[in-house]
Amino acid sequence: MPCADCRRLKTxxxxxxxxxxxxxxxxxxxxxxxxxxxxxxxxxxxxxxxADTAALAHALATDRHLLPSVMTLEGPLGVGKTTFMRFYLKxxxxxxxxxSPTYGLIQVYDLPQGPLWHVDCYRLGSPEExxxxxxxxxxxxxxCCIEWPQRIAPFLPPVRQALxxxxxxxxxxxxxxxxxxxx
Numbered sequence: 001m002p003c004a005d006c007r008r009l010k011t012x013x014x015x016x017x018x019x020x021x022x023x024x025x026x027x028x029x030x031x032x033x034x035x036x037x038x039x040x041x042x043x044x045x046x047x048x049x050x051a052d053t054a055a056l057a058h059a060l061a062t063d064r065h066l067l068p069s070v071m072t073l074e075g076p077l078g079v080g081k082t083t084f085m086r087f088y089l090k091x092x093x094x095x096x097x098x099x100s101p102t103y104g105l106i107q108v109y110d111l112p113q114g115p116l117w118h119v120d121c122y123r124l125g126s127p128e129e130x131x132x133x134x135x136x137x138x139x140x141x142x143x144c145c146i147e148w149p150q151r152i153a154p155f156l157p158p159v160r161q162a163l164x165x166x167x168x169x170x171x172x173x174x175x176x177x178x179x180x181x182x183x
Contacts, residue, residue: 041180047173053080054087056175060161061091070139070157072149075165080173081147084163085118088145092116101147106133117144121151130155 047053060071073081086098093112101107101120109116117138121130130136130152138144139157149156164176 041178043177045175045177046168047080047175048171050083050087053084053173057084057087058091060177061088070144070146070160072156072160072162073145073147073165074149074162076167079165079167081163081165084165085145089116089118106135115142117142119144119146121146121148124151127152127155 045052045056047056073084075081082098082100089098089109089111094109096109098109098118099107101118102122105120105123107118109118117135119133119135124130135144135152136155139155146152146156149162158180160180162176162178162180164178166174166176168174
């Protein structure tokens with residue numbers, strides 16, 4: 001039986017207990033095709049301005065617990081990934097500046113709930129560098145928000161949220177929010 005929070009959060013595509021809640025993983029009915037892959041929950045949003053971005057970031061941050069989980073952020077340069085992270089971290093209680101991890105690769109934010117890793121894989125020389133950076137262990141122990149995840153795709157956990165940003169017009173952005181995992 002799905003938990004009450006899962007029924008409430010289903011419209012956002014997030015769950016407070018993502019790796020453990022079968023309702024979140026299988027949409028309430030198991031893996032119908034027998035593949036073991038959970039049905040993806042996909043929502044699409046049009047972000048007209050920063051206020052829309054802030055509202056979505058707040059909804060995602062406040063409607064999920066900070067369990068060891070991964071959220072990936074994809075999209076072209078300048079599309080708003082770091083802007084989203086600024087609002088997301090603020091909703092989680094961060095009061096300091098939000099620094100893009102482009103050059104340092106990793107920025108760890110010590111939130112009241114525990115550390116959150118913000119990682120930018122754009123400048124990685126090879127995907128295997130994530131071992132030296134401690135990212136493999138971090139993904140198993142802490143919430144991680146990973147920009148340019150396609151650079152480390154083979155190392156991403158099977159249960160994760162994926163945010164894909166794209167330009168709609170000069171002023172608006174499209175955001176595809178996908179939750180998926182293995183049963």
